[in-house]
Amino acid sequence: MNKKTVILGVTGGIAAYKACEIASRLIKLNINVQVVMTKSAQEFVRPLVFQSLTNQPVVTDMFERPSTWDIEHISIAQKADLFLIAPATANIIGKVANGIADDMLSTTIMATKAPVVFAPAMNTAMYQNKIVQKNISFLKELDYYFINPDEGRLACGDVGIGKLADIDRIVENVIQILNSTQMDYKGKNLLVTAGPTREAIDPVRYISNYSTGKMGYAIAEAAVKRGANVTLITGPTHLTPPKNCNVIHVTTTEEMYNRVLENFNMCDVVIKAAAPSDYKPKIVMPSKIKKSDETMSIEFVSNPDILKELGKRKDDQILVGFAAESDHEIIYGKEKLEKKNLDMICINNILKDKVGFGHDTNQVEILKKSGEKKVLPLMSKIELAHKILDEVLDLMKHP
Ligand SMILES: Cc1cc2nc3c(=O)[nH]c(=O)nc-3n(C[C@H](O)[C@H](O)[C@H](O)COP(=O)(O)O)c2cc1C
Known part of the structure; x- marks a missing residue:
């Protein structure tokens, strides 16, 4: 430097x-x-x-x-x-x-x-x-x-x-x-996804997850500061998006899938920090389901797999995923990296203290396609965002 x-x-x-x-x-x-x-x-x-x-x-x-x-x-x-x-x-x-x-x-x-x-x-x-x-x-x-x-x-x-x-x-x-404030991402196009998605059950209910979008927003903010052109595709969150990035709001996984694919070809890097819902109710009831004493079951069908599709279409883009797991995180993370043709994955165990959904801090293990591994300590999400961007830059220089 x-x-x-x-x-x-x-x-x-x-x-x-x-x-x-x-x-x-x-x-x-x-x-x-x-x-x-x-x-x-x-x-x-x-x-x-x-x-x-x-x-x-x-x-x-x-x-x-x-x-x-x-x-x-x-x-x-x-x-x-x-x-x-x-x-x-x-x-x-x-x-x-x-x-x-x-x-x-x-x-x-x-x-x-x-x-x-x-x-x-x-x-x-x-x-x-x-x-x-x-x-x-x-x-x-x-x-x-x-x-x-x-x-x-x-x-x-x-x-x-x-x-x-x-x-x-x-x-x-x-x-x-x-x-x-290094402008080492100047001229690079980054697509970042963040937050949860919501899948409607009826006009008043939905299924979702605990993702708050903090990690994805931190990555978008860090990338903008380092000079990147950032498109942030975000599910519903309470966060204010960083300034100077192109923000696309979506609700469902299918919407996120469509918006990500539309923007994919223009990207140098995609960082998928969102937690899209893997399933959605097979039928969305047109009117509110009334309360009854009976048990109720909802049939779910799979949503499209955004990362997998990107992995298939990937040309020379760098593709980074997250694996938020509650157990066997390294095994599942490695599997996800390979199955989805990712260049890098950030693996965390959401059951650890101060890690994952909703926290301002996170702790991940970074695993690259080459087999290179890095265990990072607990740090603020903005610090981690910069570390992830450092690793991605390294991948761009030495693919
Ligand atoms: C002994 C003494 C200690 C002071 N300590 C402080 C201080 O810790 N913080 C502060 O905002 N002003 C403090 N002041 C007031 C400032 O010195 C004063 O507002 C001054 O106009 C600041 O000018 P400057 O901002 O151009 O340096 C102190 C003044 C004196 C006489």
């Missing part, structure tokens, strides 16, 4: 001294760190400390340029792979949320196209202030990142939320965002 540049914006809070440790940690990870300090920040830590740690001049003033250095707000903004504002005062959050650019830091933030990450630190009452919270929510909606502060004893003596997030957590988040 090329050396990345993080612009570290330091603002005027008690936690400004902790930014020294952040700068030092990022440098040790071979990241180029350029520090921009606000006027207030310089009351807490002298620029010389950052200059010595980063071996670069520290930008402190918009109108005073060091003679050895041709920096200006636009060039800092352009060379950034990521902006980290740590600690972020209530003031800088408010300024950015309201489009104010009255010093070097706020101006460069406005001029950058790089991801901007705020690590707020302030007194609990300040953090809980409705204006601060409204500014944070508004910036989140605009895709600014926030690393939430920790709870604990604050410098002012209060105990509560507002302490700068743990430095390990800040560094981990920065690395994750830096990796996820």
